[in-house]
Amino acid sequence: MRLDELAGNLPLKQSLVHPERLPHAMLLCGSPGSGRHTLARLLAQAMVCDHPEDAPCGVCPNCRRVAEGVHPDVPQLSSFVSSKDKDKKAIVVDTIRALRTDVFIRPNQASRKVYIIAPAEEMNPNAQNALLKVLEDGPSYASFLLIADNPMALLPTIRSRCVVYRLAPVQTGEALPVLQRRFPDKSREELMLAADQSRGIIGQAIALLDGDSKEDETVISSVNRCVDALQQRSELALMEWAVWVQTDKISREQLSRTYALLRDRALDALAGRQTGAALAQWDAPWLSRLADLTRTGVDAMERNVSPAHSAGWFAVSAVLWQ
Numbered sequence: 001m002r003l004d005e006l007a008g009n010l011p012l013k014q015s016l017v018h019p020e021r022l023p024h025a026m027l028l029c030g031s032p033g034s035g036r037h038t039l040a041r042l043l044a045q046a047m048v049c050d051h052p053e054d055a056p057c058g059v060c061p062n063c064r065r066v067a068e069g070v071h072p073d074v075p076q077l078s079s080f081v082s083s084k085d086k087d088k089k090a091i092v093v094d095t096i097r098a099l100r101t102d103v104f105i106r107p108n109q110a111s112r113k114v115y116i117i118a119p120a121e122e123m124n125p126n127a128q129n130a131l132l133k134v135l136e137d138g139p140s141y142a143s144f145l146l147i148a149d150n151p152m153a154l155l156p157t158i159r160s161r162c163v164v165y166r167l168a169p170v171q172t173g174e175a176l177p178v179l180q181r182r183f184p185d186k187s188r189e190e191l192m193l194a195a196d197q198s199r200g201i202i203g204q205a206i207a208l209l210d211g212d213s214k215e216d217e218t219v220i221s222s223v224n225r226c227v228d229a230l231q232q233r234s235e236l237a238l239m240e241w242a243v244w245v246q247t248d249k250i251s252r253e254q255l256s257r258t259y260a261l262l263r264d265r266a267l268d269a270l271a272g273r274q275t276g277a278a279l280a281q282w283d284a285p286w287l288s289r290l291a292d293l294t295r296t297g298v299d300a301m302e303r304n305v306s307p308a309h310s311a312g313w314f315a316v317s318a319v320l321w322q
């Protein structure tokens with residue numbers, strides 16, 4: 001298959017040989033920005049492409065409609081969300097039931113139907129159980145691509161029905177051609193610096209080069225203090241971090257970003273990625289709890305919990321399972 005649009009990840013790309021041999025349920029994991037959505041789009045295109053020997057060709061009507069998000073046989077998850085559920089963050093059971101009804105309507109323009117479910121861990125347990133039925137008994141023309149940051153947040157029954165593909169951070173040399181295509185006016189040095197700073201996560205390198213994601217000093221300091229405290233397993237150091245958050249009055253966005261970066265590090269360490277993360281010494285259940293805790297932290301910042309309360313809550317929670 002033609003997957004060169006996805007940077008790096010050579011072993012993964014080599015394992016995806018022909019669109020007709022793709023598993024019917026795939027779970028694409030990796031950090032946000034690691035290329036999961038790009039891979040999902042390329043696989044969806046490949047499955048409906050008019051030229052299976054050279055898929056995804058990127059130019060046939062089927063490939064183009066998938067790229068534009070308007071292919072009737074690759075429907076958007078949002079099209080199954082009812083108006084009463086549209087403000088909910090979680091993917092609820094009614095959404096998956098509506099998707100399941102659609103699955104049994106035969107494809108319209110291609111020979112396959114492809115469903116991309118992202119972020120898959122936003123499915124509540126009822127929704128996951130509803131999806132399970134269709135993963136087990138769905139028609140042979142239907143394929144499912146689940147995208148998740150933390151596959152451990154999915155039910156084991158869902159995970160066991162999917163073939164898991166893990167996106168890895170890429171080397172600077174692998175990132176460079178992708179960044180050069182996207183930013184033809186930037187110097188090689190600028191692109192290399194962005195690739196290095198983003199620890200091989202292409203999406204983050206692109207955000208840095210777009211200039212909308214300059215990490216501020218306060219956030220870097222907050223993450224470093226918190227990682228040090230966790231690393232020392234020191235209750236006192238964790239409480240000191242929380243007090244520092246309270247007294248230095250770091251903003252809601254800065255604390256949210258702190259949680260997000262801690263979560264990235266936990267997920268990197270969970271996946272065995274040695275990308276400078278100081279958390280690699282921890283075991284998987286601990287890292288998984290840290291990933292959950294920081295996700296709750298990000299959610300709390302969106303729900304108007306005060307940063308001071310949230311930092312205190314985080315420190316106490318982390319102390320309890322040291």
Ligand SMILES: [Zn+2]
Nearest residue numbers: 049057060063
């Ligand atoms: Zn095509």
